[in-house]
Amino acid sequence: MKRITSFGILASTVLGFASPVLAQTVFVSTQLRPIEEATVVRQDLLKDAGKVDYVVEEPPQFAVRMEAEAKAGKHTVSLIGALHGELSPLADKDQLEPLDNLAKKLAADGMPQSLLDLGKLGKSIQQYIPWMQATYVMAAKKEALQYLPKGADINAITYDQLIEWGKNMQQATGQPQIGFPAGPKGLMARYFQGYFYPSFTGGVVRTFKNADAAAGWEKLKALWTYVNPNSTNYDFMQEPLAAGEVMVAWDHVARLKNAISASPDDYVVFPSPAGPKGRGYMPVLAGLSIPKGAPDAAGATKIIETLTTQKIQLLTASKVGFFPTLNVQLPPDLDKGVALLAGAVTKTQAAKDAVISLLPVGLGDKGGEFNKVYMDSFQLIVLQNQPVGDVLAKQGAVMAKLMTDTKAPCWAPDAKSDGACPVQ
Amino acid sequence: MTQNRPWIPYLLILPSVVFLGLLFIVPLVQTIWLAVSDDGAPSPANMQRMVTDINFMQSVRNTFLLTIVVVPVQIAIALAMGTMVAKIGRGRETILWIWTIPLGISDLAAGLVWLSILQNTGYFNSLLFSLGVISRQASWLSYQTPVALFIAIAVAEIWRGTAIVMVIIVAGLNQVPKEFKEAAEIFGAGPWTRFWKITLPLIRPALQSALILRTVLAFEVFAVVYALGGRNFPVLVGEAYNWQNQNQNYSVAAAYAVLIMVISLAATLVYLKAFKVDPERLP
Numbered sequence: 001m002k003r004i005t006s007f008g009i010l011a012s013t014v015l016g017f018a019s020p021v022l023a024q025t026v027f028v029s030t031q032l033r034p035i036e037e038a039t040v041v042r043q044d045l046l047k048d049a050g051k052v053d054y055v056v057e058e059p060p061q062f063a064v065r066m067e068a069e070a071k072a073g074k075h076t077v078s079l080i081g082a083l084h085g086e087l088s089p090l091a092d093k094d095q096l097e098p099l100d101n102l103a104k105k106l107a108a109d110g111m112p113q114s115l116l117d118l119g120k121l122g123k124s125i126q127q128y129i130p131w132m133q134a135t136y137v138m139a140a141k142k143e144a145l146q147y148l149p150k151g152a153d154i155n156a157i158t159y160d161q162l163i164e165w166g167k168n169m170q171q172a173t174g175q176p177q178i179g180f181p182a183g184p185k186g187l188m189a190r191y192f193q194g195y196f197y198p199s200f201t202g203g204v205v206r207t208f209k210n211a212d213a214a215a216g217w218e219k220l221k222a223l224w225t226y227v228n229p230n231s232t233n234y235d236f237m238q239e240p241l242a243a244g245e246v247m248v249a250w251d252h253v254a255r256l257k258n259a260i261s262a263s264p265d266d267y268v269v270f271p272s273p274a275g276p277k278g279r280g281y282m283p284v285l286a287g288l289s290i291p292k293g294a295p296d297a298a299g300a301t302k303i304i305e306t307l308t309t310q311k312i313q314l315l316t317a318s319k320v321g322f323f324p325t326l327n328v329q330l331p332p333d334l335d336k337g338v339a340l341l342a343g344a345v346t347k348t349q350a351a352k353d354a355v356i357s358l359l360p361v362g363l364g365d366k367g368g369e370f371n372k373v374y375m376d377s378f379q380l381i382v383l384q385n386q387p388v389g390d391v392l393a394k395q396g397a398v399m400a401k402l403m404t405d406t407k408a409p410c411w412a413p414d415a416k417s418d419g420a421c422p423v424q
Numbered sequence: 425m426t427q428n429r430p431w432i433p434y435l436l437i438l439p440s441v442v443f444l445g446l447l448f449i450v451p452l453v454q455t456i457w458l459a460v461s462d463d464g465a466p467s468p469a470n471m472q473r474m475v476t477d478i479n480f481m482q483s484v485r486n487t488f489l490l491t492i493v494v495v496p497v498q499i500a501i502a503l504a505m506g507t508m509v510a511k512i513g514r515g516r517e518t519i520l521w522i523w524t525i526p527l528g529i530s531d532l533a534a535g536l537v538w539l540s541i542l543q544n545t546g547y548f549n550s551l552l553f554s555l556g557v558i559s560r561q562a563s564w565l566s567y568q569t570p571v572a573l574f575i576a577i578a579v580a581e582i583w584r585g586t587a588i589v590m591v592i593i594v595a596g597l598n599q600v601p602k603e604f605k606e607a608a609e610i611f612g613a614g615p616w617t618r619f620w621k622i623t624l625p626l627i628r629p630a631l632q633s634a635l636i637l638r639t640v641l642a643f644e645v646f647a648v649v650y651a652l653g654g655r656n657f658p659v660l661v662g663e664a665y666n667w668q669n670q671n672q673n674y675s676v677a678a679a680y681a682v683l684i685m686v687i688s689l690a691a692t693l694v695y696l697k698a699f700k701v702d703p704e705r706l707p
Contacts, residue, residue, distance in 0.1 A: 060669050174560060184654045184670075229566035230544060233654045243545050245561070368671035376478050379655075383567055 024053040025299035029081035030062045031132075031286045032320055037254075040319045049306040050299055059086055063365060066291065070095050075293040079300035081131060084118060084285045085359040085367065091127040092364065097290040097297065098125040099304075106308055110327045119287055121361075128287030129304050132313070132322035134253045135283050136190065137344040139237070139260060139269045144247035147172055154270045155347050159199070159219050162273045166226025169247060176228045179246030182378070185235040187252055189371035192378065194282025195250075196220065198355040199275030203414045205403060205421045208373075209396035216275060217381050217388045224382050232383070241267075252284070253341045257321035261337030269344035271351055278355040280413075281348050285359075286322070317342070355413050362408030373399045396423050452685075458678035470675040474683070477676075483658040489574070490649075490659070491642040494581045498638055499631070501582070502589035506597050507619070520594065527587040535651025538580040539565075542652065567656045577657060580648045585641065589634045596630025597623070632699040639695070640688045660684050 032041050033056040046052045057065060062082060069075050070093070080087070090096055103116050103126040115130045140154075147168035148154065152161040162178075169177040182188040193204050200216030201207035228246050237251035238259035249256070250272060260267045271279060288307065290300045306312055313324035318335045323342060330342055348354065363370050373395050380391045400423040410421035462469045474480055505523060509516050526534065541547045544561045552558045564572040600623055608618050624631075646661035664680035667673050 058669075060672055063672070182655075184650070228563075229568040230563050232567050232656050233565060245544055365672045369673060372671050380478060 024051050025078045025296045025303060026053045026055060026076050027079040027081065027300070027303060028055045028057055028062065028065070028077045030057055030059045030083065030086055031081055031322070032056070033058070037320045044315060044319060045307065045312055046303065049303045052299075052303060059083075060368065062086065063089065066090060066095065069291070070293075073293070075291060075295055077291055078294040078296040079303055080128075080289045080291060081286060082289070083359060084121075084128075084287060085361055085363075087128050087287055087289055088121050088361045089364045090289070090291070091121040091123060092362075095292050096127045097292055097294065098127075099129055099290065100126045102126070102129055102301065102304060106326075109308075109310075111308070111325055112327055115285070115325055118285060128289035129308060130325035131286045131288045131307060132316055133283060133285050133325055134322050135281060135345050135348060136187070136194065136250065136252050136272065137256070137269055137341065137348065138248065138250045138272055139241060139256050139267050139344075140248040141241070142266055142268060144169060144177065145268065154268060156351070157270065157273045159223065159273045159275050163219070163223050163226065165248070166223060170226050173247075176226050177247040178223070178227045179234055179237055179240050179249040180227060180231045181234050181237050181249075181251050181255065182231045183233045183235040187255070188378070189374050190252075190282060191250060192374035193360065193371075194357040195272045195280040196275075198280030198357040198413050199273070199277060202277035202355060204357055204360075205399065205410060206414045206417075206424050208399055208423050209392035210424065212277070214388045214392060217377075217392070219275070221382055221385075253323075253345065254321045257337060257341060260340055261321075261335055264336035264340055267337075267340065269340045271344060271348040274351075274353050278353040279348070279351050280355050280357055281351070282357045282359065283349075285325075357413050358411045360408075361411055363402075363406050366402055366406050369402055370399075373402065399423050455678045455681050458675050459682045460679075462675070470679040473673075473676050474679040477663070479658040479663055483660050483663045486574075486657055487643060487645065487660045490578060490581065490645060491639060493578050494585070495635065495638050495642055497578075497582055498586045498589050499593075499634065501586050502593045502634070505586075505590050506593040507623075509594065510597055523590060524587045526584050527591070529584070531584065531647030532651060534580060534584040535648040538576065538583070538648070539651050542576050565652055565656070570656075573653055573657055577649055577652050580652060581642070581645060584648060585638060589638055592630050592634040592637070593627065596627035599630075600626045628699055632695055635699070636692050636695050639691045643684060643688050643691065660687075 027046075029041075032038060038054060038056050042052075042054050046054060059082075063086070066077070066080070069077060080090075087096070099119075103119065106129065107113055107116055111130065115133075116126070119126055119128045119130050121127045138157075144165075145154070147165060149161050149164040149168065152158075152165070157165075166176070166178045180186075180188060180191065196216060197204045197207065197213065200219070201210060201212040207213055228240070230240070230245065234240055236255040237246075237249035238256050240246045241249050241256070242259040242262065256269070260269065272281065273279070288304045290297055290304075294300055307316075308326065310324075310326055310328050313326050313328060314331060314334075317323050317330060318338055321338050321341055323345065324330075330339065334342070360367060360370055376398075377391055377395045380386045380395075381388055403420045403423065407420045409419065410417040414421060459470055460466055460468070509519055512519065529537070539546070542564050543549075544563055548564070549558065549561050552562070553560075563569060564576055566573070604622050604626070605618055608622055613621070644661050645659055646665065649657050649659050650662055650665075660680055661684060664677045664684065667680060668677035
C-alpha cells in the first residue's frame with residue numbers, strides 16, 4: 001500500500017511537471033526572426049492563440065531540424081512558418097499534413113484563390129496556408145530627390161536614370177550614395193533572381209548567360225561605380241540609411257521598415273528600376289504548415305486560424321511590415337512607415353511593365369548553391385572586373401549542372417520546361 | 425602498489441580515451457569520409473570543387489598571410505611584455521591581469537569591438553575627423569581598401585590573441601633559474617647577451633607550445649575576420665562555414681575542414697622538429 005501511495009505521488013508529481021510542457025505548441029519559424037519581431041509575435045500576434053512556444057530558426061538550420069525530426073520519427077514541432085521555397089522541399093518529401101479544410105474556410109473568408117493555389121505547391125492537396133507576403137522595394141531620403149535626373153518619374157525609374165541619379169549624387173556629395181545589401185547575411189542573391197535578371201533578360205535560369213544578360217552586367221558595372229563600396233558589408237539596409245551612409249537603397253520591405261517607420265517624413269519608397277525587358281519583381285510569400293507527426297495538430301490549427309484572422313493580419317502589417325494574405329483594406333491609421341512601404345508594393349504590383357519572378361522552387365537543399373552562382377558572378381564581374389563573357393560561360397556551366405542534378409523545372413518568368421530547366 | 429597492478433593507469437585514462445574516441449575520432453573519420461566521397465563511393469569531386477571555387481586561392485593566401493604576419497608579432501610582443509613584468513615587484517599581478525583581459529572576450533565580441541572602432545561611423549573616423557585629418561567618413565573595411573582591411577584584421581587578431589602567448593611565456597620565464605643570470609652577469613654578459621644566450625634557450629619548451637597553439641589558432645581564424653571583413657576577406661574557416669551554412673553543401677565544407685586539419689598538423693610537426701626540446705625537460 002505504502003509503495004502504491006509513493007508511486008502515486010511520484011506519478012502525479014511527474015505529470016504535474018510534465019503537463020504544462022506538453023501543453024505548449026511548438027511553432028518554428030524562419031520568418032520574423034529578429035528579436036524585436038519575435039517579441040511582437042509572442043506578445044501581440046499569438047496572444048489569443050493558446051500556449052505557444054514561438055521558436056525562430058535560420059533557414060539552413062530549419063531544413064536540418066525538419067529533416068532530423070522526420071528521420072528520427074520524433075516530432076517536437078507542431079507548426080511551421082516558412083517561405084514558399086522553404087516549404088517546397090518538405091512537400092516534395094511528403095512531410096506536410098493536408099490542410100484542405102482550412103483552405104476552404106479561408107477562401108470563404110476572402111483569401112484570394114490564386115494565393116491559396118500557390119500553397120498547393122503544384123500538388124492536388126493544400127500543403128500550406130498563405131500567412132503573409134512581402135517584396136523588395138527601393139527607398140530614398142527626400143534630400144536625394146533634388147538630384148533625380150530631369151524628367152524621371154520616381155515611381156517608374158529605369159536603370160539608366162538610376163545610374164544618372166547616382167552620378168549626380170556622387171558629384172554633389174563627393175560620396176557614392178546608393179546601397180545594396182550584399183553583405184554575408186544580405187539578400188543580394190534575391191536582387192539578381194527577382195529584379196536584375198528579369199529586368200534585363202526576361203528570365204532567370206534560361207537566360208543566365210545570353211547576350212541580354214551580358215549587356216545587363218555591363219550596366220550593373222556602370223551603376224556600381226556610384227554604389228557605396230561598404231555594400232559588401234551591409235546585411236539590412238535600414239541601418240546604413242538611418243546612419244546616413246547612403247541616400248538610396250534597395251532591400252526587402254521588412255529590412256527597410258525600422259529606418260522608414262522611425263522618420264517616415266524623411267523618405268520616399270518606390271518600385272525597383274526597370275530594364276529593357278521590364279520591371280522585375282519578386283513577391284515573397286510565407287506560409288503556415290503542419291508537419292506530419294506533429295504532436296499537437298489541433299493546437300497548430302488553432303494558431304493558423306488566429307494568424308489568418310483579419311485583425312491579426314492587419315496587426316502583423318502594422319507591427320512588422322509583412323502584408324496580409326487576406327483580401328483586406330489597410331486601415332487609414334496604419335503606421336506611417338508601413339503605409340509608405342505598402343504604397344510602393346502596390347505601385348510595383350500595378351506597374352504595367354512588371355515582370356513577376358517567383359522564388360526558386362524544386363532546388364531542395366541546393367538553394368544555397370543556386371544563390372552562390374549569382375553571387376560568384378557578381379563578385380567576379382563587378383568587384384573583380386573580370387570579362388563578363390568568360391565568367392557567364394563558367395558560372396552558366398555550374399548552374400546547368402545544378403539544374404540537371406536537382407531536375408528542377410523552370411519557374412516564372414522563364415518559359416515552362418519538360419524536366420530540368422535548361423541554361424541556354 | 426601500482427607495480428602490482430600495472431593496469432591501473434590504463435584504467436584511469438580509459439574514460440577520457442573512450443570520450444575522445446566517441447566525440448573526436450568518430451566525427452573526424454566521418455568528416456574525412458564526407459570530404460573524399462560522393463554518393464557513398466570514394467571520389468575527388470568535393471576536393472576538386474573546393475580547389476576550383478573562386479574564393480579558394482584567396483582564402484589560402486589570406487590565411488597564410490595573416491598567420492605569417494600575426495604570429496611573429498604576437499611572440500615578439502609577448503616576449504617583451506613577459507620580460508618587462510619580470511622586473512616589476514609590486515603591482516605585477518595587476519598588470520598581468522589587465523593584459524589578459526582580451527582572453528576573456530569571445531572572438532566575435534572582439535571583432536565587434538574593433539568593428540565599432542573602424543566602421544564608417546566608428547570611433548576612429550570620428551577621431552580623425554575631429555583632428556581635421558579627414559573631411560568626410562573614410563571606409564577602412566571595404567573591398568576597395570584591401571590593405572587597410574588586412575591591417576585592421578591583423579591588429580584585431582594581435583590584440584585578441586597575444587594574451588594567451590604572454591601567459592605561456594611568463595610561465596616559461598618564471599621557470600628560468602635566477603642563478604644562471606646572476607652567473608652570466610658576474611662574467612660580464614650584457615642584458616642582450618643574457619636574453620639571447622640564456623633566457624631564450626631556456627624558455628624553448630614554452631615558446632614551442634605558444635607557437636604551436638597560436639599558429640593552429642591563426643589557421644582557424646574566423647570570427648574576427650567575419651565581423652570586420654564579411655565576404656571581403658575570405659579565409660579557410662570562413663569558406664568552410666559558408667559551404668556548410670549558406671550553400672548547404674556539407675561535403676565541400678568537410679573538404680575545407682580536412683584541409684585546415686592537414687595544414688595545422690603540418691605546422692605542428694614543423695615546430696616539433698624545428699624546436700627540439702630536450703627529453704628531460706618535457707613534463
